[in-house]
Amino acid sequence: MGLFSFLKGQFIEVIEWLDESANSGSMVYRFPVYDNAIKMGAKLIVRESQAAVFVNEGQIADVYGPGTYTLSTQNMPLLTALKSWPYAFNSPFKADVYFVSTANFTNLKWGTTNPVILRDTEFGAIRLRGFGSYAIRVKDPAMFLRELFGTRSDFTTEQISGYLKSILVTGISDLIGESRIPVMDLASSYEELSARAMERLQPHFESMGLFLSLLLIENLSLPPEVEQMIDRKSSMNIAGNLDQYMKYQTAEAIREAANNPDSGAAGTGAGLGAGMAMAQMMGQMMNRPAEPGPAASGGGPAAAGNGNAAQTGVPKRFCTECGSPLVENAKFCSGCGTKV
Known part of the structure; x- marks a missing residue:
């Protein structure tokens, strides 16, 4: 009786998969029947979001959806054909059983x-x-x-x-x-x-x-460097008219000064003055015409005079009337008395 109970205990009577691990991500579980034989008439329990697949010597046989099944040759047609079982075969058998999760x-x-x-x-x-x-x-x-x-x-x-x-x-x-x-x-x-x-x-x-x-x-x-260039371009487009932008900045400075009583009237005046000065400077830079280039050397009226004619910024050394040397810091010529 003891030997019979031992042999009976080696036969698997319930085949099921309870995936108790949370967030395991398990998609397939192989039921441990390596050395144990499955009893003909055993119960197969397939839960929702599961499928059970019987494999015989590497070849896929029967596939079961959710439900409870009593294994027999009638509901295992492919495995019965692969093993060449006779009708109503009731002896234990060995097969690989895989549970596949069909959940999302x-x-x-x-x-x-x-x-x-x-x-x-x-x-x-x-x-x-x-x-x-x-x-x-x-x-x-x-x-x-x-x-x-x-x-x-x-x-x-x-x-x-x-x-x-x-x-x-x-x-x-x-x-x-x-x-x-x-x-x-x-x-x-x-x-x-x-x-x-x-x-x-x-x-x-x-x-x-x-x-x-x-x-x-x-x-x-x-990439970050390209996004920074797009940000700069967006800032320029938002600024738009520089004159309007400077007026806006001035108004913002006045508002900030009004919200900051600690700065007092001096701070308000300084912020307003700086904003107005910057606006005027930007306006002058944008509206100022182009400056003429330097005058060409030679041939002009400045060079047409005698050798004693002084050019711009060069002090006179001789009188233009009599040619006498001029005394430094003198207002009149020492020779002829002409006013320098």
């Missing part, structure tokens, strides 16, 4: 590892970065096991996130390049681009037994 795996992230070079109609060649989130679920458990799972004991989203991210980045980059939307208008097209990207990438995911249930483009940005 949300808040998965994608992003560009390196900037993507694109051609923009306004800025020319640019480098664009982007990031966002997506959600997937298993649509075809059997295909998913064949294409991605292999023979592992378990499987999580982290094991395929890098591969899926590369598919997403390639598809989104190609879509943005073909759409030819200017960089300045990309922010208003995130929703449309996300929907078109989902439609384009869906066949790639379905070929792996997956379904892309959500794709969001959260941000597409330029």
Whole structure:
């Protein structure tokens, strides 16, 4: 009796998967039947958002959706055919059982590892970065096991996130390049681009037994140095008319002085005077005509006189009437008395 109870205990009678780990991201769980035999007539419990797949010697057999099943040759047609069981076979058997989660795996992230070079109609060649989130679920458990799972004991989203991210980045980059939307208008097209990207990438995911249930483009940005240049250009456009801008600055200075009683009347006057002076100086610079160039040397009236004629800034040394030398600081000629 003891030996019979021991042998009976080696047979698995209930097959189920309770995923109690929160945020585990487990997509596939292999039920531990390595050395234990499954009892014919055992109960298979498949919960909502799950699927159970029986595999015989590496070959996928029967797939079960949510529900409770009593295993028999009648409801295991493919496995019965693979093992060549006779009708109403009731002996224990061995098979690999995989539970596949068909729930939505949300808040998965994608992003560009390196900037993507694109051609923009306004800025020319640019480098664009982007990031966002997506959600997937298993649509075809059997295909998913064949294409991605292999023979592992378990499987999580982290094991395929890098591969899926590369598919997403390639598809989104190609879509943005073909759409030819200017960089300045990309922010208003995130929703449309996300929907078109989902439609384009869906066949790639379905070929792996997956379904892309959500794709969001959260941000597409330029390098920091390019964004700084755009900010400067925006500031210049906002400033517009410099005269109006200076008047606005003066009014702001008066308002700030009024809101700061500690500065007193002196501070108010100083701020007002500085604003008015700056406005006048800017106005003069903008309205001043161009200055003439320096006069050509030689041939002019200044050079037409005798050798004693003084040019601008050169002191006289001889009298222009009699030629006598002039006494320094004298107002009249020492020879003829002519007023210098």
